[in-house]
Amino acid sequence: xxxxxxxxxxxxxxxxxxxxxxxxxxxxxxxxxxxxxxxxxxxxxxxxxxxxxxxxxxxxxxxxxxxxxxxxxxxxxxxxxxxxxxxxxxxxxxxxxxxxxxxxxxxx
Amino acid sequence: xxxxxxxxxxxxxxxxxxxxxxxxxxxxxxxxxxxxxxxxxxxxxxxxxxxxxxxxxxxxxxxxxxxxxxxxxxxxxxxxxxxxxxxxxxxxxxxxxxxxxxxxxxxxxxxxxxxxx
Numbered sequence: 001x002x003x004x005x006x007x008x009x010x011x012x013x014x015x016x017x018x019x020x021x022x023x024x025x026x027x028x029x030x031x032x033x034x035x036x037x038x039x040x041x042x043x044x045x046x047x048x049x050x051x052x053x054x055x056x057x058x059x060x061x062x063x064x065x066x067x068x069x070x071x072x073x074x075x076x077x078x079x080x081x082x083x084x085x086x087x088x089x090x091x092x093x094x095x096x097x098x099x100x101x102x103x104x105x106x107x108x
Numbered sequence: 109x110x111x112x113x114x115x116x117x118x119x120x121x122x123x124x125x126x127x128x129x130x131x132x133x134x135x136x137x138x139x140x141x142x143x144x145x146x147x148x149x150x151x152x153x154x155x156x157x158x159x160x161x162x163x164x165x166x167x168x169x170x171x172x173x174x175x176x177x178x179x180x181x182x183x184x185x186x187x188x189x190x191x192x193x194x195x196x197x198x199x200x201x202x203x204x205x206x207x208x209x210x211x212x213x214x215x216x217x218x219x220x221x222x223x224x225x
Contacts, residue, residue: 003152032210036153043203043218044145044153049211087153091210095158095167097143102152 004029004088004100011106012078019074022088022100032091033071035064039084047086048073075105083107110134112142112204112216119222120194127190128219130204137185138162141207144178144189147218148200158207159187194223 004024012018022029033051036044046055048064051071061076071090075082088100115129130142144156157168161180168178180187187204202219205212 003154034211036212038153043215044205044212045215046208046211046213049209049213055213085152089153089155089212096169097155097158099145099153099155 002098004090004098006086006088006100006103008101009104009106011108012075013108014078014080016078017074017076018078018105019072020086020103020105022071022073022090024069024090024098029066029069029071029090031066033064033066034089035062035071035073036087036089037082037084038087044087078105078107080107110206110214112206112214114202114204114216114219117220117222119224121225122196122223123193124223125190125192126194126221127188128202128221130187130189130216132185132187132206135206138182142180142187143205143207143212144176144187145203145205145212146200147203148197153203156189156202161185161187194221196223196225199223 004022010018010020035048037047038044051066052064063074065072086103092098111133113131138161141158141160143158146154157178159166159178159180161182177190204216206214
């Protein structure tokens with residue numbers, strides 16, 4: 001059960017959009033993909049679930065999608081407070097889950 | 109308001125035992141799976157395992173099974189993560205999280221475990 005693969009880092013200027021991926025083996029990335037934001041020293045926060053659904057209170061500039069075995073998170077209209085680490089997570093079968101390796105988003 | 113409150117930071121020596129806790133409130137604790145997630149210093153999140161407090165059904169990550177024990181006491185709305193013999197490599201922040209519908213919707217504040225001789 002290997003970690004899902006994410007780019008180590010992405011960056012963008014305020015107002016720009018950034019998109020980054022989460023890729024698994026053939027059986028890892030299904031429809032039950034979620035994304036978590038983690039600021040330094042803080043607990044993770046759910047941002048997207050079931051590929052593209054946003055919990056109440058999450059800004060609509062965060063969106064998720066999936067194509068084949070790759071899920072993606074897009075942050076549109078990047079803001080300073082979006083600078084954080086982001087992790088994908090997918091159901092891996094037999095009641096187990098696996099997290100991605102994490103992507104650091106830097107706002108230039 | 110849903111809350112998960114974890115026990116405080118711990119310092120132990122290699123070979124010692126330890127149990128940390130996660131107390132839920134604001135919802136029916138027995139009715140939701142609770143997961144434990146490890147974050148080693150400077151590293152990413154690692155899913156460790158889950159427990160359903162209603163019947164104590166427990167599942168572990170294949171890479172960690174046998175090294176930790178997950179348990180729960182639904183009568184006091186508390187889940188536990190336990191080690192019988194700690195290693196230096198167990199030094200990490202440990203989070204508990206409530207499993208909603210195929211996601212982790214509420215998280216504890218984390219418990220820092222330091223294992224050092």
